[in-house]
Amino acid sequence: MPDTDTPLIEKLREIVGEKGLIVDRGEMAPFLTDWRNRRTGDALSVVLPSSTEEVAAVMKLAAAEGQPVFPSGGNTGLCYGAVPETDKPGKLGIVLGLQRMNRIREIDRAANLMTVDAGVVLANIHTAAAEIGRQFPLYLGSEGSAQIGGLISTNAGGTGVVKYGPTRDLVAGLEIVLADGTVLRDLAALAKDNTGYLLRHLFIGAEGTLGIITGAALHLHPEMPNRAHAWVSVASPQSAVDLLAAFQDRAGPYIEAFELVSASQFDLVVKHCERIRIPFEGGIPAWSLMIELSSVDSSTDLNGILEALLESGLENGGILDAVVANSEQQAQDIWHVRHSVSEANKKEGVGVVHDVAVRTSDVPAFIAAADEAAAAKYPHAFTEVVCHLGDGNVHYILMFSHEFWASLPDKEAYALEVEAAIHDVGARFHGTFSAEHGVGRKLTQELARLCNPVRYGLMQQVKALFDPDNRMNPGVLLTPAGTTPPRHN
Amino acid sequence: MPDTDTPLIEKLREIVGEKGLIVDRGEMAPFLTDWRNRRTGDALSVVLPSSTEEVAAVMKLAAAEGQPVFPSGGNTGLCYGAVPETDKPGKLGIVLGLQRMNRIREIDRAANLMTVDAGVVLANIHTAAAEIGRQFPLYLGSEGSAQIGGLISTNAGGTGVVKYGPTRDLVAGLEIVLADGTVLRDLAALAKDNTGYLLRHLFIGAEGTLGIITGAALHLHPEMPNRAHAWVSVASPQSAVDLLAAFQDRAGPYIEAFELVSASQFDLVVKHCERIRIPFEGGIPAWSLMIELSSVDSSTDLNGILEALLESGLENGGILDAVVANSEQQAQDIWHVRHSVSEANKKEGVGVVHDVAVRTSDVPAFIAAADEAAAAKYPHAFTEVVCHLGDGNVHYILMFSHEFWASLPDKEAYALEVEAAIHDVGARFHGTFSAEHGVGRKLTQELARLCNPVRYGLMQQVKALFDPDNRMNPGVLLTPAGTTPPRHN
Structure with a gap:
């Protein structure tokens, strides 16, 4: 058990106050283990600053003391990126939680922006956007606990990506505290600015290895009240791809979901889950395509667009059968099958x-x-x-x-x-092994093995530039220079 | 006149061949002066490689010889970013033109991507996209000569930004030759990839100061055949902003143009230009708002949406008068006024x-x-x-x-x-002095004066990381470290 009276702890207490410091092992426990309880680390203490200035002071102190810093958000990740594990002898490190920084700073309707503290929980952002008739289209299961700072640091995916892009595309500006405590403020969130290098994207998806995100300006979007849904039996994955190309010509901006699922998967849904309705006479299709379209305006005939595109697929043989939902209940039935996976x-x-x-x-x-x-x-x-x-x-x-x-x-x-x-x-196929889950501590070896070596080397250099002492979430994302395992390819 | 038989010129000739080398002063002239003939530089030679491998070899050679490299695209910039001016005694430098790299490498309909050489002229990208019923929505006056590599390097703006974002948002992947000749290939253009730092955005808008863009994967979009247009007399700029917010609620994804122009400007149009039709009884409005909406599908009632939103503006007094185009000719008349500025x-x-x-x-x-x-x-x-x-x-x-x-x-x-x-x-107002034109050689002092000092310092460090010898378009964008003028703010 660490000594809670070390000068470092006292200095931290001076910065964040009693309310902002956790040194009790029991209270620290949720910050040391991932939410599925698969991996546990350790730390000197958990600090919970209440302002950007406090974060900056903590970071300056950590720099002076050579302590690692482990940023912590809602702890909803799948790759152990928020488990504190020091690699520095005698330097257990500090967990930095942003949960007390949970203010919505500003909503700007004309600019279509919301500026928030990094510790705001996603569901609260959804609520605030809905209150002015807008949406923040980042949708995933953990919205009740995931914090926006963590979501940005992991460039979270979710179901809105096909229409709105990943979290990266929803970020208009960031406030970041760098490893030495310097604050980089980039919250002007201008639609256009051509004055040099855009640094923001380095921090998005960096998993806390380059700096601490303390605030963000987020793009809002209008609500999409007009919807249409279909469950389509396609002849093959290639038929699904051909259909996607056709949809992109005629309905690209309306695609809200375009999900391909094998019969082997939906067989299990039928076997294990309740209230499963299969609308096809032949039972579960070999390949199911579930499609949702959405638009901002009710005049757009989404069902008509769907039917016309499906009709041509039926004619050319790419589609074997199709059901377009003609009620809210039918739509729910379709997506209930998908969500039971x-x-x-x-x-x-x-x-x-x-x-x-x-x-x-x-x-x-x-x-x-x-x-x-x-x-x-x-x-x-x-x-x-x-x-x-x-x-x-x-x-x-x-x-x-x-x-x-x-x-x-x-x-x-x-x-x-x-x-x-x-x-x-x-x-x-020049694909990625981690489309949306990130790398964390789980996949660092896979990254070193599979990443383009030129890119990997540049990432190590960027890391060294922003975090020369390797104190920012060490062990996450990149293997330290010199320990890279031999590459297979 | 430089000696064309120096070993360097010979080595360049070996790499790019006779067709790829210009040493004649007359032939070099268009590469040494900006297109408005305001500023002229000098260089040892112009090299025109025909492949990424040749670019890499040229860059390796330039690195070995300590020669500056001045990338050259269509030479359509407004800030002298393509004028070669060395800052190294005895090292005049090489102009690197990409015009011979003008192949469209691949079009991928299902992924909605086009992969091109950096030297392809924008108009040819438009044509190739139109051939498959898609568009590449980067629209500006110089499309007949601007090359995509230069457009990406300057993050060009244009009239499509409000709907599709700047060039940055249209780039799905890049191929870059770094200062030492290493090639960074990032053309997989995956919609999702969470495996570390996204480096691409550093090079977009870097004005050739970090590396040479030799290829790009570009996002395509569907064509938007359905259009509506209005010319609105608004009570004030604030009324225009309020109207924009209302449009974002109801019609955000359809906004193709939203242009605010003062009477003082349109008075000059009436005074100096021909075929100007003012559809308002009271003459030119004090503040004109010109609006275009577009959508992919003809069922969307864009005129109905426009009229409903304008109606509510008329009721609350924000709008004084409005004309919705009811023919193609009326639409053309409206935009002819705007384009005569x-x-x-x-x-x-x-x-x-x-x-x-x-x-x-x-x-x-x-x-x-x-x-x-x-x-x-x-x-x-x-x-x-x-x-x-x-x-x-x-x-x-x-x-x-x-x-x-x-x-x-x-x-x-x-x-x-x-x-x-x-x-x-x-x-x-936390605004930028260069929204779309860039910095080039013209505004380096303004950047040093007005840029957030933390950001400026990080940009200098990023520059030093990718270009430690300051040979990539030296003098453009950043003032060399040590020569930064005193800041006013």
Whole structure:
């Protein structure tokens, strides 16, 4: 147990006050372990500053003391990026939580912007936007606890990406405290500014390794009250891609969801979940495409657009059957099937889920190649495809029985081996092994193995520029220079 | 005249061949002077590589010889960013033109991407996109000569920004040759990729100071055949901003243009230009707002949306009068007035045009403050406002008579003084002095004077990281470390 009376703790207390300091092990526990309880670290203390100035003072102090700093948001990540694990002997480090910085600073209707503290929980941003009839279109399951600073630091994905882009595209400006405590303010959020290098994008998705995001200006969007939904049975993944191209010609700006799912996945949903309605006479399609369109104005005939595009797909054979929802209930029934995937998989067995993205045009070839690799190496697993086709993001899943999984001597090593095999397939298509989940501590070796070496080297140099002492979330994202494992490709 | 038989020239000839080398002073001339013939530099030679590999070899050679490299695109810039001026004694440097790299490498309909060489002229990209029923929505006057590499390096603006964002938002991937000749390939153009720092945005808008863009993956968009147009007389700039907010609620995704123009500007159009039709009984409005909406689908009732929004503006007094085009001819008449602005100004006198951007919500206060500053310091000028209100980009113009201008002993110094006065006003609103034109060699002192010092320092460090010998377009964008002038603010 660390000594709570060390000068460092006292200095931290002077900066953030009693309310902003946690040194009790029990109270610190939620900050030391990821939310699924898979990995636990340690730290000297948790500090919870209440202002950017306090963050800056903490960072200056940490710099002077050579202490690592581990930024902590809502702790909803999947890659252990928020687990504090020092790599410096005798320097356990400080967890920096932003939860007390939870003010919505400003809403600017004409500029379509909301400026917030980094600790604001996503759901509160949604509420504030809705109050002026706008939306902040970042949608994911953890909205009730994920904080905007963490969402920006991980460039979170979610269901809005196909229409609005990832979190990166929703950020108009950032306030950042650098490793030495300097504050970089970039909250003017101008639509146009051509005065030099745009630094903001380095910090978005940097997973806290370059600086602490303390505030953000966010782009708002209008609400989309007009909606249309369809469940389409397509002949093949290629037919789905062809249909996507046709939609992009005629309805590109309206695409809200374009999800491709294999029968193997929806079979499990039928097997394990309730209130599942399959509207096709032939049962579950071999390949399902679930489509949602949305628009800001009610005059746009989204059902008409959907029907016309599906009609031409039926004529050319790419579409085998299709159902367009003609009621809110039918729409809910369709998406209930899609949203039951996780529950079904948990009940069935242990799924090793991949987060590969390739170009949408390469999705069919990637699926075929992954099927081949999986069949050759893991014939005892069966495979499922849950694909955000509009983004080229394929959650390719190998499903193992509970019995088989229980028999494994080293489950984690086995999972990593399976993942590497599918990541290799993605790499053949210039794809990524982490489309939306990030790298964290979990995938640093995969990044070093699969990343373009020129890019990896530049990232190490950028890291060294902004964080020369490697104190910002050390161990996350990049392996320290000199310890990079040999590359396979 | 340089000795064309120096070893360096011979080595360059070996790399790019006779067709790729210009050493004749006459042939070099267009590469040494900006297109308006205001500033002329010099160089050892012009090299025109035909492949990324040749560019890499040239860059390696330049690094070995310590020679500056001046990238050259279509030479359509306004800030002398493409004029070669060495700052290294005895090292005149090499102009690197990409015009022979003019292939469209690939069009991917499903992924909605076009991959091109950096030397492709913008108009050819437009044509290639139109051939598959798509558009590349970067629209500006110089499309017949501007090359995509230069447009990306300057993050060009244009008329599509309000709907599609600046060039930055249209770039999905880049191929870059770094200062030492290393090639960074980032053309996978994935919609999602969360594997570390996104480096691309450093090079976009860097004006050739960090590396040479040799290829790009570009986002395509669907064509927008459905259009509506209006010319609105608004009570004030604030009324225009209020109307913009209302449009963002109901029609945000459809806004294609939202232009605010003062009567002082359109008075000159009437005075100097032909075929000008003013559809208002009261003559030219004190403040004109010209609006265009567009959508991908014909079912969207754009005229109905326009009329409903204008109706509520008429009711609350923000709108004094409005005309919605009910024919293609009426639409053309409206935009002909807007597009006659440059011609009118040229005939009237000498206009000092500013490229300020502030938040849209700050535009009214900026205009009022600029009017005040102009009246106090330059009462002999009259002022005009031409504002891309949707972007917050105000081309605030001080118009001087030809007689007055002719009487000035140092015209350039006077123009810079006028500009600084208006830039200062923009800075009070956290605005930028260069919304879309860039910095080049013209505004380096303004950047050093007005840029946030933390950001400026980081930019210098980023420059030093990618270009440690300061050989990439030296003198453009950043003043060399150590020569920064004292800051006024």
